[in-house]
Each structure stands twice: as structure tokens, then as C-alpha cells.
Amino acid sequence: MFIRPRRLRLNPIIRDLVAEMDLRPRHLIQPYFVHPGSGSSNIESLPGIARTGIDETCRQVEADLKLGLKSILLFGVPDTKSPMAEHSHDPEGVIPMAVRELKKRFRQDLLVMTDVCLCAYTDHGHCGVVEDGEIKNDESVAILAEMALVHAQAGADIVAPSDMMDGRVAAMRARLDDEGFQNVSILSYAIKHSGAYYGPFRDAAGSSPKFGDRRTYQMDPRNAREGLKDALLDLEEGADILMVKPGIHNLDLVWRLRELCLSPIATYHVSSEYSAVKAADRLGWVNGDQLMLEQLISLRRAGSDMIVTYAGREALQKQWIS
Numbered sequence: 001m002f003i004r005p006r007r008l009r010l011n012p013i014i015r016d017l018v019a020e021m022d023l024r025p026r027h028l029i030q031p032y033f034v035h036p037g038s039g040s041s042n043i044e045s046l047p048g049i050a051r052t053g054i055d056e057t058c059r060q061v062e063a064d065l066k067l068g069l070k071s072i073l074l075f076g077v078p079d080t081k082s083p084m085a086e087h088s089h090d091p092e093g094v095i096p097m098a099v100r101e102l103k104k105r106f107r108q109d110l111l112v113m114t115d116v117c118l119c120a121y122t123d124h125g126h127c128g129v130v131e132d133g134e135i136k137n138d139e140s141v142a143i144l145a146e147m148a149l150v151h152a153q154a155g156a157d158i159v160a161p162s163d164m165m166d167g168r169v170a171a172m173r174a175r176l177d178d179e180g181f182q183n184v185s186i187l188s189y190a191i192k193h194s195g196a197y198y199g200p201f202r203d204a205a206g207s208s209p210k211f212g213d214r215r216t217y218q219m220d221p222r223n224a225r226e227g228l229k230d231a232l233l234d235l236e237e238g239a240d241i242l243m244v245k246p247g248i249h250n251l252d253l254v255w256r257l258r259e260l261c262l263s264p265i266a267t268y269h270v271s272s273e274y275s276a277v278k279a280a281d282r283l284g285w286v287n288g289d290q291l292m293l294e295q296l297i298s299l300r301r302a303g304s305d306m307i308v309t310y311a312g313r314e315a316l317q318k319q320w321i322s
């Protein structure tokens with residue numbers, strides 16, 4: 001007698017019967033780049049994704065809801081930048097205006113998350129404010145907390161700080177609670193490595209640093225423990241959901257974080273992870289559709305409860321999943 005594992009792979013029904021996990025529309029979060037103008041403009045390095053004005057964003061969201069995509073993550077592409085990023089917490093800024101409009105139109109049918117970071121709002125492109133070439137932590141945190149509050153006041157369900165300053169989750173939680181926004185959740189980018197993976201995103205958001213790099217605040221990709229430690233710190237500070245990013249390249253960290261804590265884990269299938277598949281597909285070197293789906297599945301299998309991905313809409317349009 002010898003053991004035959006292939007018996008459980010004989011046909012689609014038995015394979016489905018023994019499948020250990022699923023990827024469903026409810027797991028996907030679709031990113032949006034919202035600009036103050038009208039219409040939309042394509043992002044060359046992020047095929048299939050566009051920057052959209054508020055009207056166009058609403059139209060696209062309506063279509064996404066019909067497909068079954070109910071969670072979105074908004075990034076602002078403002079036209080006003082300044083050293084202190086004042087526009088980041090302007091109630092008449094592009095994100096608060098977009099959130100108010102979306103919530104008016106779609107109410108509880110749509111879950112609205114907003115990115116909280118300064119890089120698209122500073123003229124130097126860093127995620128915090130700069131003094132004498134140094135990215136100042138506590139000064140930045142005060143502005144970020146204000147930004148989170150303004151998003152909450154506009155109606156955001158979840159605020160998602162991606163700046164990587166120390167203590168920002170605690171500061172945001174306190175500011176939100178003080179102002180009566182106890183029900184607004186915080187999804188923190190808990191483990192976020194620095195490096196080349198965010199290139200197409202920075203094209204889209206116009207948020208590349210004008211000098212230096214992000215290595216004094218984003219994490220060193222050589223480190224695993226550092227990220228896990230900071231993730232647990234975010235939990236202590238009051239984060240509701242922890243995000244790991246880039247997702248595909250940190251499956252080890254998703255897995256280890258899953259074993260370390262009981263909170264929901266999100267992963268960000270980041271711009272380069274997405275665009276690299278698209279580029280190789282265009283060259284005819286890979287089956288992009290299948291590869292993209294396999295990436296998303298691996299994120300789920302590693303322990304990710306939800307996935308931010310540019311491929312969300314396509315996954316439903318092309319019925320990779322249902």
C-alpha cells in the first residue's frame with residue numbers, strides 16, 4: 001500500500017471540496033487616485049488605473065459596486081503643495097470633498113478608507129515635514145492627526161496612515177476620540193519597507209521625494225523583527241487593522257504576524273507588484289491574468305484577511321473570482 005495524494009486532486013469538485021481557503025470579492029479593496037479637476041487621466045506606469053476627478057470617481061465607484069467591490073481606498077492627488085502640507089487637512093481639499101460626495105451618494109453601501117500621509121501635499125515629497133534636511137516626527141504627527149480628523153468629519157469609515165512616523169496611531173486615536181469619532185477605525189500601514197516597489201504609485205500621486213529617500217522612516221527590507229515589533233506597537237496604540245506592504249515580497253511577515261496577533265491583517269499588493277505583471281504580460285512572456293490571481297491567492301494563503309490591489313476591478317470584471 002502506498003499513499004496517493006493525487007486522489008484529492010482528481011476533479012474540480014473534489015479540489016473545491018478540499019480547498020483550504022477562498023478569495024472572494026469581499027476581500028478586495030480598490031485604490032483610487034482622486035484629483036480636483038474633472039474627467040480622468042491614465043497613469044502610464046499603472047495600466048488600467050486612472051486619476052479621476054470627483055464626478056468620475058463617483059461614476060467608477062457606482063460601477064465597482066455593481067461588480068461587488070464595496071471597499072475603496074482613496075489617495076489624493078492635490079494641486080496645492082507646500083512645505084507644511086497645509087492642504088492635507090483642508091476640509092475643502094480633494095479628499096474630504098470626494099468622501100462627502102461618495103457618502104452622500106452611496107451611504108452604507110460603500111466602505112470608504114482614506115490614505116493619511118503628507119507626501120502628496122508637501123512640495124518636497126516627503127511623508128512628513130522637513131527642517132534642516134530632517135524629517136521631523138512629532139511635528140508631522142500633529143498634522144497627520146489633523147488630516148485623519150478632517151477625513152473622519154467628511155465621513156470616512158476608516159483612516160489609513162501610511163506615513164511611518166512614530167506615535168501617529170496613538171495621536172490619531174486620541175484626536176478622533178476627542179472629537180466624537182470613536183467609530184472610525186484605523187488601518188495602519190504597520191510593516192512598510194522602503195525601496196523601489198512604489199515607483200508607479202509615485203508617478204500616479206506625484207509624490208516622489210525631491211531629495212534623499214524615505215529610509216529614515218520606512219523600514220529596512222533586510223529586517224523582519226523590526227517590522228513585527230512595530231506592528232505590535234501599532235496595536236498597542238490602538239490600530240484596528242494592520243497592513244503589511246509590499247505584500248507579495250513579505251509573505252513571511254504576513255505569516256509571522258498572523259501567528260503573533262489576533263487582529264485582522266491587510267496586505268498591499270503594491271504598484272510595482274501589479275505593474276511588473278502587466279508589463280511582462282504585454283511582452284507576451286507571462287499569462288498576466290493567471291499570474292495576478294495567483295499572487296492574490298498567495299496573499300490570502302499567507303494569512304491576509306483583505307488585500308488592497310489595483311487588480312480588484314479586473315478580477316471581478318473578468319470573473320477570475322466571484
Ligand code: PBG
Pocket residue numbers: 115117119127162163197198199200201202207268269270271272
Ligand atoms: C504614501 C503611500 C505610498 C504607497 C501607499 N501610500 C508611496 C510611498 O510610500 O512612497 C505605495 C503604494 C503602491 O506602491 O502601490 N506614503
Ligand code: ZN
Pocket residue numbers: 117118119120126127162163
Ligand atoms: Zn507618504
